Structure formats: structure tokens, C-alpha cells
Amino acid sequence: xxxxxxxxxAAADDETTWERERPRLVRLCATITGDxxxxxxxxxxxxxxxxxxxxxxxxxxRHAQWLTGIARNVxxxxxxxxxxxxxxxxxxxxxxxxxxxxxxxxPSEAFGADATAGASVxxxxxxxxxAALLDRALAxxxxxxxxxLVAHELDEIPLAEIAARQGLRASAxxxxxxxxxxxxxxxxxxxxxxxxxxWGYGPTADRGWEATPLWCPVCGVRHLQGRYHRAAGDLWxxxxxxxxxxxxxxxxxxxxxxxxGVPGYxxxxxxxVTWMARYYPPNLRAGAVPCLRCGRPMLLRREPPARxxxxxxxxxxxxxxxxxxxxxxxxxxxxxxxxxEARRFERRHARLRTLPPYAVxxxxxxxxxxxVESVTSRDTLxxxxxxxxxxxxxxxxxxx
Numbered sequence: 001x002x003x004x005x006x007x008x009x010a011a012a013d014d015e016t017t018w019e020r021e022r023p024r025l026v027r028l029c030a031t032i033t034g035d036x037x038x039x040x041x042x043x044x045x046x047x048x049x050x051x052x053x054x055x056x057x058x059x060x061x062r063h064a065q066w067l068t069g070i071a072r073n074v075x076x077x078x079x080x081x082x083x084x085x086x087x088x089x090x091x092x093x094x095x096x097x098x099x100x101x102x103x104x105x106x107p108s109e110a111f112g113a114d115a116t117a118g119a120s121v122x123x124x125x126x127x128x129x130x131a132a133l134l135d136r137a138l139a140x141x142x143x144x145x146x147x148x149l150v151a152h153e154l155d156e157i158p159l160a161e162i163a164a165r166q167g168l169r170a171s172a173x174x175x176x177x178x179x180x181x182x183x184x185x186x187x188x189x190x191x192x193x194x195x196x197x198x199w200g201y202g203p204t205a206d207r208g209w210e211a212t213p214l215w216c217p218v219c220g221v222r223h224l225q226g227r228y229h230r231a232a233g234d235l236w237x238x239x240x241x242x243x244x245x246x247x248x249x250x251x252x253x254x255x256x257x258x259x260x261g262v263p264g265y266x267x268x269x270x271x272x273v274t275w276m277a278r279y280y281p282p283n284l285r286a287g288a289v290p291c292l293r294c295g296r297p298m299l300l301r302r303e304p305p306a307r308x309x310x311x312x313x314x315x316x317x318x319x320x321x322x323x324x325x326x327x328x329x330x331x332x333x334x335x336x337x338x339x340x341e342a343r344r345f346e347r348r349h350a351r352l353r354t355l356p357p358y359a360v361x362x363x364x365x366x367x368x369x370x371x372v373e374s375v376t377s378r379d380t381l382x383x384x385x386x387x388x389x390x391x392x393x394x395x396x397x398x399x400x
Contacts, residue, residue: 021064022047025071032075042078046071053156070156137187145180148173209238212265217337218242218250220353220375226265233259235268257292276338280330284391291321300389304329315357315368317390332357332390336370336383341395345381349374360384362393 025046030039050070138146144166151157151165159177163170212226216239227236233256238249251272253259258275259268283289288297298319315332333354336342346352353375357368366387373380382396 021067024064025067028068028071029075032072038078042074043071046074049074049156053158073153073156134188137184137192140187141180141183145176145183148176149180149184152177212237214265214269215351216242216250217352217372218333218354220351220373224250224265228265228268230259230261230263230268232256233261235259235265235272237265237269255292273338273343276330276334277340277343280335280338280390281392284386284389287389289319291323291326293326294321294323296321296323298328332368332385333370335390336372336385339383339392339395341397342372342381342383345372345374345379345397349376349379351375357385359387367393 022043025043026039029042029046030036046067050067053070138149141149148162148166151162152159159170159173163173166173168176209225209227212224214224214226214237216222216224218239219242222239222241224237224239226238228234233254235251235253236249237251242248242250251269253272259271262268262271279289284300287300289300290296291298298321300317300319302315302317304316304318316329317332318327318329320327337346337352337354351374353373355371355373357370360367360369362384368385368387368390369382370385371380371382380396384393384395385391386393
């Protein structure tokens with residue numbers, strides 16, 4: 001034990017301290033990972049790791065911050081492992097047959113559960129990509145410095161043990177860690193600053209139009225440009241290749257209730273798409289959706305209000321709430337891309353293009369077919385929807 005330090009839980013109230021911290025750690029782990037079902041186990045792992053290293057505590061009065069640091073490391077290690085697993089094991093779309101609408105008795109539950117699972121996958125994959133960016137930054141450090149940083153910051157190995165491994169004095173390792181952190185910060189804010197900004201973590205976040213890591217789902221050729229004001233829940237996304245006018249947006253959202261202030265364009269987009277999949281499908285047949293603010297039913301119409309001139313999507317539904325002065329629109333293509341099958345297709349093919357819908361007759365009624373194609377393969381997904389309500393009737397999933 002270091003001089004002047006004492007075990008964090010050496011007093012008679014050990015059990016009380018554990019139980020007091022556990023709920024907070026569960027909430028923290030759920031927030032970091034986006035997976036409440038795993039939070040309890042991760043919190044338990046955090047407490048176990050804290051117990052193993054209880055003799056290394058230097059500032060007992062900061063035990064909450066110490067536990068928070070351990071929880072973050074435990075969660076990030078879990079996210080990286082989970083991200084890799086999900087990247088390989090994510091469920092694929094169904095076979096080439098038709099998926100009749102009668103196969104699902106409770107569309108709201110089916111869409112809600114699958115959409116939430118899809119969002120968890122996307123968040124995990126985003127964090128995996130961010131971890132890869134950090135790995136690239138670490139690779140630019142000297143090997144000894146990189147090893148010391150990983151051991152101390154991620155694996156929570158005491159300074160003295162790292163010094164013994166590297167054959168140095170503890171003070172020399174401390175200096176190496178300090179210089180390594182400064183160098184890492186410089187790399188992330190210079191060489192890799194552009195990529196960090198694209199995720200919404202860099203210094204230029206919330207400042208006008210900027211590049212995003214999202215490919216345009218219409219053409220699949222260009223990355224989307226974005227503006228995102230996290231505090232207000234304002235998000236705009238546009239494609240420089242597809243936009244016919246400066247105000248031609250693929251996404252325009254002004255609802256902190258939906259985005260919740262999440263950081264980064266990918267997480268904001270995933271949050272929006274997950275919400276779409278839970279908000280619209282259960283209400284399409286009734287032809288009305290509840291206002292997010294007052295709950296008043298808003299009729300879904302095919303004709304846009306006079307003040308709304310959305311473009312970029314060919315077919316849309318419009319709904320307004322005069323009490324809250326809200327005017328909204330939702331494209332058919334956006335609903336198609338929010339479907340669970342389309343989300344799974346997107347995870348297999350990061351670059352997609354969406355073709356304009358065309359009219360057919362399906363199940364004895366007018367219908368529309370929207371095709372989503374992979375840019376890098378011949379894989380396609382065709383979604384058949386009711387022409388009047390935009391309800392999904394069937395899905396063809398084709399693989400090359």
C-alpha cells in the first residue's frame with residue numbers, strides 16, 4: 001500500500017458503501033453502453049475490480065470519481081468486444097421470399113423491439129470505430145509510452161508495477177505517462193482532428209455545416225454534410241450531390257425530445273431512425289400520429305402545407321399541430337430505411353442508394369415498391385408498401 005493511502009472499503013461500513021454506489025454505477029453503465037440489460041453485470045464487474053485494487057487508492061475522499069473511472073474502462077472494454085461480435089454476428093435479412101403483413105400480429109411491438117436492438121448495434125459499432133480512431137492515435141506514440149498508457153489508463157495497473165515491468169523508477173514512468181497524454185492530445189487535435197470533428201467530439205462541433213461519417217442513403221456516393229446543435233436538438237443533414245437547393249435537406253429535426261442531446265452525427269441519426277420506427281408504423285393504418293408536445297392526434301396527409309416545400313424525397317406524409325405550431329413531414333423512403341430489415345441490410349452494406357418508388361398492385365390494392373441497393377455489391381432490398389397509408393405489405397430481400 002502506498003504511504004498515506006488506506007483501502008476504500010476498510011471501514012465498518014463496507015457493505016453500506018457498496019450498496020450506496022451500486023445504483024449509480026448501474027445507471028452509469030447503462031448510459032455508457034446504451035444497453036440497460038448489461039448494466040447490472042458491468043456494475044458488478046466494476047465493484048469487483050475496485051475491490052481487487054482497493055489498496056491502490058490515494059485519495060479516499062474521491063472514491064466516487066475513482067469508481068466512475070473504473071466503470072468507464074469496464075464499459076469501454078465491453079463495448080469494444082461487443083462491437084466486434086455484433087459486426088460479425090448481426091442478423092441478416094430474410095430469404096428471398098415474401099414477408100406477408102399477417103406474419104406480425106403486433107406491429108408496434110415488433111418494430112419497437114427490433115428498432116431498439118438496431119440502435120444498440122449501431123451505437124456499439126460507432127464506439128468501435130471511435131476506439132479504432134484512438135488506436136490509430138496511440139500507434140503514433142513510442143511503443144514504451146503506448147504500453148504504459150494502456151496499462152495505466154485502461155487496465156488500471158498501478159504505477160509501481162508498470163515501473164517494475166519497464167525497469168524504470170516510478171517517477172520516470174509518471175513523466176512518460178504525462179508526455180504520452182500530451183502527445184496523444186496533440187495528435188487528436190491536429191492530425192486526426194477532422195475525423196474527430198466528424199463524430200461530433202471535436203472543437204468545431206455545433207458550428208455550421210461540416211462533414212459527417214454518414215453516407216448519403218439516396219445516392220451512396222457522397223458523405224452527408226450536417227449541422228447539429230445538441231442542446232436544442234436541432235439536426236440538419238444534406239447531400240452535396242443530391243441537393244437541388246441550399247435548403248434541400250434529407251433530414252431536418254428540431255426536437256430535443258427525440259435526440260436527447262446525444263453526441264455525434266451517427267448517434268443522433270440512429271436515435272432519430274429508431275424513433276421513426278417506433279412512432280410511425282403503429283399509427284399508419286389509423287392515419288394519425290400524436291403530437292410530441294401536447295399529444296393531440298395529427299392527421300397524416302399526402303399534400304404538404306403551404307409553408308412546407310420539402311424535396312430530396314419523392315413521396316412524403318405531412319402532419320401539423322396548430323396548438324403547438326408544429327409542421328412535420330416524413331418521406332416514404334425514410335420509413336423504408338427505418339424498417340428493421342433495412343437497418344440490418346445497412347449494417348451489411350454501409351453504402352446504399354435508394355431508388356424512387358414505383359407503382360404496382362399488391363394484395364388487390366395500389367402499392368409502391370421502394371428498392372434499396374448496395375453500392376458495393378448486387379444485394380438489394382425491395383419494400384412493398386400500401387400507396388395510401390405507407391404500411392409495409394411485404395419485403396423482398398435479394399442477395400447476390
